[in-house]
Amino acid sequence: MLSGLLLILVLLPLIGVTVNSAFQHQITQSINNQLRAYVYSVLAVTEVKDDKVVMPNYLLENQFNVIGSGLYALITSNNELVWHSESFFGLDLPATSSTNLALPTPVMGQGSLTQVRFDDLAGNGDNNHVVYSFSVSFETNEKPLAITVHIVKDDADYQKQISEFNTTLWTWLIVLMIVLALVQGVWLFWTLKPLNQFTKELALVDKGQQTRLNQDYPNELNAVAKQLNVLLNTEQQQRQRYRNALADLAHSLKTPLAVLQSQTELSEESKEQATNINNIISYQLNKAKSSANQAWHLGISIDDVASKLIRTLAKIYQDSHVDIDYQAAPKLMFKGEEADLHEMLGNLLDNACKAAKSQVCLSVVQTDSVLSFIIEDDGQGLTEQQRQNIFERGMRADTYHQGHGIGLAIVQDLVKTYQGELVVSQSESYGGAKFTLTFAS
Template sequence: MTATRHWRYSLKARFVFSGLLLIVVLLPAIGFTVNKAFERQIALAIENQLNAYMYSVLAVTEVDEGDINMPPHLVENQFNVIGSGLYALVSDQQHRIVWSSGSFFGIKTPILQQPTVGQSQFYRIKIDKTKHVVFSFTVSFAHNKQLIPMTIHIIKDESDYQLQADEFNRTLWSWIGVLMLVLVAIQTVWLAWTLKPLRLFSDEITQVEQGKLTELNQQYPNELNILAKQLNALLHTEQQQRNRYRNALSDLAHSLKTPLAVIKSQPELNQDSHEQLDHINHIIGYQLKKAQSVAANAWHLGVNVDDIATKLVRTLSKIYYDSHKDIDYQLIQHNNQAAIFKGDSTDLSEMIGNLLDNACKAAKYQVLLHIETTLDALHIIVEDDGPGLTEIQQTSIFERGARADTYQQGHGIGLAIVSDLVNSYQGKLNVSKSHHLGGAKFSLTFTL
């Protein structure tokens, strides 16, 4: 299915297919047509030549008392040499051979056609398994006021003509083969030159996605230049909107924190009020973080997952060093290409960090972080050897409003943050039992 979609939706594949179709179909068709035309010309030349031989024989043919009188030697010397490949025969109405040239001596008489008087016929026969061409012409000789029909047959070995045709075919198809190779080379160069702007365009888009560029800078053909300008305008607008969102959210955070701090500092507040204020402060921080992640969710950002994961593994290994928690990190990359997360580095760090931290708290001795890239997806898997989660907890752990203290140690409010972040990037979050370590297994999948 992937290969079919590639051929259907790739411009390069369409160019290659159409070019090869033109070369593979058109050139052989031209060669076949030229070959047939050459064969027709050869046949016409043979017929004209045999017709000329026939008239030379007819010119010296005489009928006396119903018998054919021919000179002992004909003008064309091949008629006089035995087995020369050029023969002349004369037959009567009963298809009997009444005369044959000296070259026909010792050769078995073939079956010959006899056209009507005044008509000629050109055809092929085999003599001793060798192909020959025949030109037969029927005339009437006047004798004593009577017409005596006779048919003159000129027979010639076709080997010489076949050699010419074979040599022409070899030369023709050899040059067509060379021409096909030349055209394929020309098509390859032409295709590379034609698609170069598209390749540069794709490379710049990739650099924008990875955050290496903020806009498209190359000069493109008119057809692509319009699209490049529109994309740059979209990038600038999106950047400005994200900046406005961040500034507005920062102002909102500052304006809310100050009143909350003042209220919390009031001495008459009891313990329950302090707890509720802490809860409000936590909710505000959480919702602001979620809103900021959405505001920062630019389609063109790209983060190297390995860099983030390596730092988190190193940090958490130090934090849980005294607990003897071993964090194993595995990275599998598709075609040795870097694992890229299409989003904000803070969000990625939040998701992996929360999952790893929870896994370390729940684990007995071992935690596994497995990151793998496929052709069209990024997979992040965190497993531990802890007690795991029940089936009920696996289905309810991400439900909004569920309290953190309903989970066993290691699975708290951070999972709700992870769930919302994953949803904001249109990813998938799945929790199950780890068959490898026996504890919980959290899987994140993001489409590339």
């Protein structure tokens, strides 16, 4: 739209300048032809006797005979005025000095069109006139007499024509520019409307509010929309088959393990190892079920998950009198699985409630490219050494304080799966630990 508007704003003014220049050139040519014709009419009645110019009392063109008519005929020789028409009576010749007239003297046999300014009958010195000068030579008994015929005409009429033409031209060009801009804007808006709708639907799919493109598009976009829908459906079906296969694998592995654990002849060490294998299988299967980047088009409501967790934890820790504050903008979405978000926030909030004295805060902040979850408490906090060791597998909460540490390895793995970042620091607002989860939005 900007490029189209720029084309209108550049092209039409260029056309206007070109047309205006052509019109002024045409006016100049018309003036030149008209005044040259007057020169020929004056030369037709010009005679030279005794080296002097002899002219009739009246000329054929009546404007030369009316004082101040705006059309004047002058004859100069050797830069001196030797004759002028009756219409020139009362006007002063323009001069560059006391002896030199400001009238041109072209080459013999040629004419020139110039512009001069001189005082009129009322003494005004701002009258512009056009002058066509033509030099000729008359044969006399002694030597040729060179004269220059000047036809002077007030250019007010010509300037008025040019001014009216300019006003009309630019008025209609401006109107045309506005009309074309409006027509182009409406046309482009109507033409690009399917693209805008296509973009909006892609955004809804990206936010998880739709699972496919539902609108009807023109032929140019319809093929793309169909292919995208096929891709989305295929991805969903593959993810479902993947989950079903994992569930089948979990079932097929856990059943033999349960049988092994029920054997009485197994030693305690063997039973413990079988239990560890069972836990490892459960953990790895849960980790593999995480959709992460495969579910780029899915999205879940953060408020729904966080609200449920807070209500549950409030009941669990009601005897501890821990207050959980929740701060988040409405309608924020997390691109991933609900179970993954539930596990990450659940572990961190549960640890915060165990470590807190009376206050826990969950804040969710959304920027243009980053989604952040901030969990803070007013507990004892963590030392620098504890922050480095807290995500090690097998690290137990009671090694440093009640809380923080249970399930944090799982949280760390899930965060890495979603290509996010988990940072542990000291809370400036509450004084305890501060866990910050950040994901690309």
